[in-house]
Amino acid sequence: MLVIKNLHASVEDKEILKGINLEVKAGEVHAIMGPNGAGKSTLSSVIAGREDYEVTEGEILLEGEELIELAPEERAHKGVFLSFQYPIEIPGVSVTNFMKTAINETRKAQGLEEMPANEMLKMIREKSELLEIDRKFLSRSLNEGFSGGEKKRNEIFQMAMLEPKLAILDETDSGLDIDALRIVANGVNKLKSKDNAVIVITHYQRLLDYIVPDFVHVLHDGKIVKTGGKELALELEEKGYDWIKNEN
Amino acid sequence: MDLKEKLLASFMAFEERVDVQATLHDVRTEALKNFENKGFPTKKEEAWKYTSLNAVLKKDFSVFPKEESAVDFKEVKKYFLNDVDTYKVVFVDGVFSSFLSSTTHDGLDVCLMSSALTKPKYKMIIDTYFNQVASKEESLTSLNTAFAYEGAYINIPKSKVADKPIEIIYFSTGNEAALMVQPRNLIIVGENAHVQITERHQSLNENPVLINSVTEIFAHKRAIVDFYKIQNDVQTTTLIDNTYISQKQESIVSVHTFTFGGNITRNNLNFYHEGERIDSTLKGITIIGDKQHVDHYTLVHHAQPNCESHQNYKGIFGDNATGVFNGKIYVEKEAQKTDAFQQNNNILLSDKATINAKPQLEIFADDVKCSHGCTIGQLDENAMFYMQQRGIPRKEAKALLMYAFTSEVTSSIKIPELKNKIARIIATKLGVNMGFDL
Numbered sequence: 001m002l003v004i005k006n007l008h009a010s011v012e013d014k015e016i017l018k019g020i021n022l023e024v025k026a027g028e029v030h031a032i033m034g035p036n037g038a039g040k041s042t043l044s045s046v047i048a049g050r051e052d053y054e055v056t057e058g059e060i061l062l063e064g065e066e067l068i069e070l071a072p073e074e075r076a077h078k079g080v081f082l083s084f085q086y087p088i089e090i091p092g093v094s095v096t097n098f099m100k101t102a103i104n105e106t107r108k109a110q111g112l113e114e115m116p117a118n119e120m121l122k123m124i125r126e127k128s129e130l131l132e133i134d135r136k137f138l139s140r141s142l143n144e145g146f147s148g149g150e151k152k153r154n155e156i157f158q159m160a161m162l163e164p165k166l167a168i169l170d171e172t173d174s175g176l177d178i179d180a181l182r183i184v185a186n187g188v189n190k191l192k193s194k195d196n197a198v199i200v201i202t203h204y205q206r207l208l209d210y211i212v213p214d215f216v217h218v219l220h221d222g223k224i225v226k227t228g229g230k231e232l233a234l235e236l237e238e239k240g241y242d243w244i245k246n247e248n
Numbered sequence: 249m250d251l252k253e254k255l256l257a258s259f260m261a262f263e264e265r266v267d268v269q270a271t272l273h274d275v276r277t278e279a280l281k282n283f284e285n286k287g288f289p290t291k292k293e294e295a296w297k298y299t300s301l302n303a304v305l306k307k308d309f310s311v312f313p314k315e316e317s318a319v320d321f322k323e324v325k326k327y328f329l330n331d332v333d334t335y336k337v338v339f340v341d342g343v344f345s346s347f348l349s350s351t352t353h354d355g356l357d358v359c360l361m362s363s364a365l366t367k368p369k370y371k372m373i374i375d376t377y378f379n380q381v382a383s384k385e386e387s388l389t390s391l392n393t394a395f396a397y398e399g400a401y402i403n404i405p406k407s408k409v410a411d412k413p414i415e416i417i418y419f420s421t422g423n424e425a426a427l428m429v430q431p432r433n434l435i436i437v438g439e440n441a442h443v444q445i446t447e448r449h450q451s452l453n454e455n456p457v458l459i460n461s462v463t464e465i466f467a468h469k470r471a472i473v474d475f476y477k478i479q480n481d482v483q484t485t486t487l488i489d490n491t492y493i494s495q496k497q498e499s500i501v502s503v504h505t506f507t508f509g510g511n512i513t514r515n516n517l518n519f520y521h522e523g524e525r526i527d528s529t530l531k532g533i534t535i536i537g538d539k540q541h542v543d544h545y546t547l548v549h550h551a552q553p554n555c556e557s558h559q560n561y562k563g564i565f566g567d568n569a570t571g572v573f574n575g576k577i578y579v580e581k582e583a584q585k586t587d588a589f590q591q592n593n594n595i596l597l598s599d600k601a602t603i604n605a606k607p608q609l610e611i612f613a614d615d616v617k618c619s620h621g622c623t624i625g626q627l628d629e630n631a632m633f634y635m636q637q638r639g640i641p642r643k644e645a646k647a648l649l650m651y652a653f654t655s656e657v658t659s660s661i662k663i664p665e666l667k668n669k670i671a672r673i674i675a676t677k678l679g680v681n682m683g684f685d686l
């Protein structure tokens with residue numbers, strides 16, 4: 001599904017990603033952990049196509065196709081979804097209108113007709129129920145005045161609506177209370193299939209109890225310094241990052 | 249002969265058409281004198297620092313239109329609010345068009361200034377209201393007063409709720425090589441009466457037009473007035489809009505100004521309070537590009553206690569467009585517990601676009617709440633990336649952001665058909681089809 005080879009990226013001539021290699025196959029869940037400032041969000045932004053970051057070397061292939069030259073929306077149309085660590089507030093655009101626009105623009109790019117209004121409503125109803133989102137919420141301005149947890153839950157609602165091939169969840173668990181965490185994780189699990197893949201960025205084992213990863217990677221100083229199974233997350237929780245930092 | 253001389257000379261010809269015995273004529277003569285002394289404003293005046301009429305005034309405008317210029321309804325249909333029944337007062341090249349209009353005297357007066365100014369039965373009203381709130385100092389207002397003759401006359405009697413909105417439209421046909429028109433509107437809204445009015449100026453081709461318009465609005469006790477200005481004219485039209493509003497106790501008046509077109513647009517919007525617990529709203533959306541210029545010059549004069557005013561202007565400036573927002577809030581010593589709010593947010597889409605924003609607060613009362621905020625920004629790239637990440641292409645994302653940016657203003661449009669129309673104009677301006685209504 002996703003193959004990243006020797007990826008280097010910098011912002012304002014400061015190198016942040018220093019040679020990332022990562023392969024995520026369809027049906028897999030990968031967790032990326034690592035200390036603050038390691039480059040986790042940068043990696044997700046670079047995959048999603050944020051233009052502030054300059055890719056200086058390497059490749060990002062989605063189902064064999066190079067993404068680096070594509071605009072963020074083109075990557076989205078190919079099935080890349082990023083749940084933002086800090087979702088953006090967009091006053092004046094309701095969640096529903098935002099989703100309608102996003103879905104229909106995606107369909108347009110894929111050569112499909114607009115989604116009929118009743119189908120759209122049905123989908124909105126189903127997905128909001130899945131994530132236990134109050135319908136009133138959907139007519140509010142996107143993320144404006146949402147609590148931290150509400151923003152995160154809304155990100156996963158959008159993911160559920162867009163049904164991406166590759167979802168990157170950047171600290172979706174932070175800000176969620178225990179119940180919300182369970183609901184969101186449950187939502188992600190329901191959307192999971194053998195045809196899609198998820199990359200979960202987190203600082204805590206907690207989320208990984210619900211969304212069980214096939215692989216855990218530790219990102220440190222712009223490089224993946226360790227990869228293991230789900231037990232690596234437990235080990236990290238116990239020992240912190242120092243032992244890994246010291247190893248390198 | 250320059251335009252000033254031409255106007256002064258033509259006043260004599262104008263006198264031949266009107267009753268020089270009437271007291272009104274003294275008002276006109278006084279006004280002409282003021283214009284003669286002051287002339288057209290120049291950039292040397294503080295109030296006109298950023299707006300120059302020089303280039304416009306060089307054109308050879310005819311100051312009296314030819315008598316009758318007919319236009320085909322089909323040709324102008326799109327400029328009306330079509331999905332809702334309305335009263336209409338329509339002028340073509342400054343001359344009333346009975347064919348395009350739909351006036352009334354049934355329970356309310358929606359008719360012509362020229363009849364109000366000349367018919368004896370309106371004399372009392374004209375003596376009471378005409379030129380009473382309009383400035384006697386401003387030279388352009390005086391110029392209008394001197395030639396005041398035609399426009400809309402609207403009188404909503406006490407406790408009357410106008411049963412449908414009123415549209416005032418001024419068309420210019422371009423049959424004259426260059427035309428100057430000076431509409432004069434008088435709107436009186438009685439105690440407890442309600443009315444919604446839209447006003448629009450529209451040229452039908454690219455021949456230069458100069459409009460110097462004056463509107464006086466009197467809102468009596470507890471009256472509710474919603475006034476909408478739609479300024480989406482061709483780029484050869486210069487509009488100077490002078491609107492003066494007098495509000496009595498507990499009246500609620502809002503003016504929304506939508507400026508999307510024109511060459512130079514200057515809006516002098518003045519609110520005067522004459523009672524307690526008055527509510528005034530001034531909102532605007534400006535979206536311009538090319539070399540267009542818009543200057544919003546607002547004044548809210550708080551003279552009595554416990555009144556509120558809300559100003560919210562949004563501007564989007566592309567290409568070489570220039571904007572000015574000068575918002576003056578004047579709070580007299582007696583006007584305790586005033587709550588005056590002013591906000592002006594701007595987005596510059598190009599390096600060459602500029603905005604000059606200047607709040608002017610003159611506060612002489614000590615127990616007041618006055619706030620003002622002004623922002624000038626570029627497009628929010630974080631929001632752009634967020635939307636693009638969800639599959640919305642850059643152009644549409646930009647349009648959606650602009651929509652969102654203007655929503656605080658569009659959301660308070662009380663005529664649904666107008667709201668849709670404005671949404672459509674905004675979408676056209678931004679070159680997108682959004683697929684949903686605001």
Ligand SMILES: Nc1ncnc2c1ncn2[C@@H]1O[C@H](COP(=O)(O)OP(=O)(O)OP(=O)(O)O)[C@@H](O)[C@H]1O
Pocket residue numbers: 011016034035036037038039040041042043052085
């Ligand atoms: N636009 C930018 N301009 C300057 N520096 C940046 C920019 N984006 C990221 N950085 C820097 O790159 C480094 C990696 O940041 P990043 O946000 O990717 O870390 P992270 O691993 O996601 O951290 P956290 O766990 O705190 O979310 C940090 O030192 C950060 O300051």
Ligand SMILES: [Mg+2]
Pocket residue numbers: 040041042085170171
């Ligand atoms: Mg991060």
